[in-house]
Amino acid sequence: MAGITQSVCLPFFLPFIPIAMLTYSSAGVSIDAGDKTVDAIKPYIRRTFSPAVMTDIGLFGGLYDGRFPELEHPVLVASTDGVGTKLKIAFMTGIHGTVGQDLVNHCVNDILACGAKPLFFLDYFATGVLKPEVATEVIKGLALACEQNGCALIGGETAEMPSMYAEGEYDMAGTIVGVVDKPKILPHKTLAKGDILIGLASTGLHTNGYSLARAALFPKYDVNQHIDELGGTLGESLLAVHRSYANLLLPLIDKGNIKALSHITGGGIVGNTKRIVPEGLELHIDWSSWTIPPIFSIIQQAGSIIDEEMRKAFNLGIGMIIAVAPEHVDEIMQACASEKPMIIGSLK
Numbered sequence: 109m110a111g112i113t114q115s116v117c118l119p120f121f122l123p124f125i126p127i128a129m130l131t132y133s134s135a136g137v138s139i140d141a142g143d144k145t146v147d148a149i150k151p152y153i154r155r156t157f158s159p160a161v162m163t164d165i166g167l168f169g170g171l172y173d174g175r176f177p178e179l180e181h182p183v184l185v186a187s188t189d190g191v192g193t194k195l196k197i198a199f200m201t202g203i204h205g206t207v208g209q210d211l212v213n214h215c216v217n218d219i220l221a222c223g224a225k226p227l228f229f230l231d232y233f234a235t236g237v238l239k240p241e242v243a244t245e246v247i248k249g250l251a252l253a254c255e256q257n258g259c260a261l262i263g264g265e266t267a268e269m270p271s272m273y274a275e276g277e278y279d280m281a282g283t284i285v286g287v288v289d290k291p292k293i294l295p296h297k298t299l300a301k302g303d304i305l306i307g308l309a310s311t312g313l314h315t316n317g318y319s320l321a322r323a324a325l326f327p328k329y330d331v332n333q334h335i336d337e338l339g340g341t342l343g344e345s346l347l348a349v350h351r352s353y354a355n356l357l358l359p360l361i362d363k364g365n366i367k368a369l370s371h372i373t374g375g376g377i378v379g380n381t382k383r384i385v386p387e388g389l390e391l392h393i394d395w396s397s398w399t400i401p402p403i404f405s406i407i408q409q410a411g412s413i414i415d416e417e418m419r420k421a422f423n424l425g426i427g428m429i430i431a432v433a434p435e436h437v438d439e440i441m442q443a444c445a446s447e448k449p450m451i452i453g454s455l456k
Contacts, residue, residue, distance in 0.1 A: 136270025152251035170262030181290035185224035208249025213352035215284035223294035224286035226259035235278035295368030309448035310427030324411025368431040
């Protein structure tokens, strides 16, 4: 008869080893830093509110009164954008108060090209480790630009995502919603041969071309280097706030004498303006009709960049182009005097 083997379990004692309890904070996300940021930005955000804003800060969504009794046929216009690698200049200089303004003004100009006035704005700010003082500076810039453009900052998201971003870096994007009366939507169908193109001055690069600019400049320059031609440091010039043209142009759009607008962003003057040119017409730009600001010449020389490439990547000193009938040129030039208007071409 085969024997039976019996297994006996004897008590076996391991030494006690304390186990660290994992928390959201130890994983890299600070709820306290988020709360501190929200508390710091509340007064700046509330300053942007208009009577049409129907919620306060902190709810799951922002409510905005959608009644527009002054408009015959209100049409909502929406756009989303980011700041791009201009943020790299903010990281290099430690200046964070302007990029939020860039984001809002860029979006405002985009819907302005449709004839729309801004109503409200939503932002998204994401970083690896949330630094309340940096986030507050960025969002203060957002709020300032919203206030200047008559636009309510009714919502946003601040996301802390460890390992997603390099130390000290962040990204941001925004969505704007505006409204235009249907009869005043731009571009007008009346665009015709002989219409004149008036350019309004930019403050510099605005928010486009920074990848090329950085590749050209920073093997040769320091971001904090003072350059006489610029009247300040290179970083200050590169961070010049993207100009908003809304307060200037909305009254002129309302009068009906502006046929079309072209916001000069990625793709340059030709790449953007050809989007408004009707079939059968051609765009003519007189490249000698204005003086290109020094920042562009410095970039071109530093990178040995040909003219064609410069025209594709940069606005070259023209931030917005207005298309008007010849008989309204003098009126528009006079009304836009504060933005250094220049006749730069025509439709042929």
